[in-house]
Amino acid sequence: MDWDIQTLTKVSAFAGAGMCMGFGAIGAAIGEGMTAAQANEAVSRSPEQSGDIFKCMLVGQAVAESASIFALVVAMILLFTNFSPSYIMVAVLLSSGLSMGLGAIGSGVGSGFPAGAACIGMARQPAMSGRLMTNMLIGSAVCQTPAIFALVTSFILIFTDFSSYPLSPTWAAILGAGLSAGLAAIGPGIGGGLVAQTSCLGIARQPKMVTPVTNLMLLGQAVSQTTAIYGLLISFILMFKSFPASAEWAPAAALLAAGLCMGIGAIGPGIGEGMAAQKAVDGVARNSEAIGDLTRIMLVGQAVAESTGIYSLVIALVLIFVV
């Protein structure tokens, strides 16, 4: 078997497409499964509401599936486009597949939480069906944001001409960029879903609190998405900063490590901040008078949970600019 550069480019396009769709299917499948499970629970609790519950499940699953459709689009582009053969292109194709595949996991899982909770909410509080559906859709749409960041990174990688850049350390920067955006999307996607799930249950529990619950959900989700933004930031720096050519391994390893550091470091804070906001939203639905304290505690808790993400950001920046 000959391994010329053309073959290698094709192999990396196929591998990138496989990883993209393979990883990308994980989250949406789990999310849709959770939605269906909760819908079953809701129908068993309130069979007379089955029509509305099915409708909510249909719409919720359609939205939860978006992240995996992003992955499908990127995989198809990787499979059916003729890329100019080069060693940098090998890194580009693998990185774009990894970015979108990993980036779709969190959003797929996260979107399933509010969809399932809205089904349960409809069984508990049929009069709030319309508002539950709206809240679920807003929550699910925000959950898709990290996957959109990963999609943007994938597209930039595929459609930017890196041929004028030196092979080393650019290959590592490109791989780091994909890993940073993809991995950093996992936590915030799940965290955002946890907040939206509780807000749907909260609205069903206390319909009068619908506006503050939705507003707090949006605030909580916005803060939990920040580590995905750090991932995107590091990814952009790695893609667009020009690095001097180097025959040594160390600079390349530093750039790859920067992407990994930010990507992995963003997973925990995204989920942790989502948990903090989840309980605050739950608290507001139970005790509306404590909204001020609950919001304050949520923001302080999220800021503390965020600090580990900031450490990762700092180390990634040090690896890029100092080492």
Next chain:
Amino acid sequence: MEPLRQTEKKYCSLALTTAIVVGFIFILAAQKALAKGLILGTLFSIFNFILIGETLPRRIASSSSKKSCFLALGSIFFRYTLMAVPVVTAIRSENYNLWTAIAGIFMVQLMILADHLRDYFFSTDSTRKDALWKN
């Protein structure tokens, strides 16, 4: 399953109307490939949504768990293959724009979101608006 059918009808017709109107604007601006890509993507988005809706009760009401599992898996494989068609067509043919084809395959989801956001922001329900201002 009347509510399901109504939901399918509502969002599919909204998606198709939007694609046709936007496509017509593209054609007027002499951007035929953009229009074709958008309409192609939207058509497949509609097929996908209808398939989710039509297989949903069958999956749940199926007599055996084996049949239900087969239906669910088969539906996923079939739908994903279906969604790949407009993307591959747009990549292979210059008559269809890739970007608008990609936008088209999310048209139903966009319509669902737009419909609910419109209700959320521009609802004429005075009680809801009062609650919004009070809170």
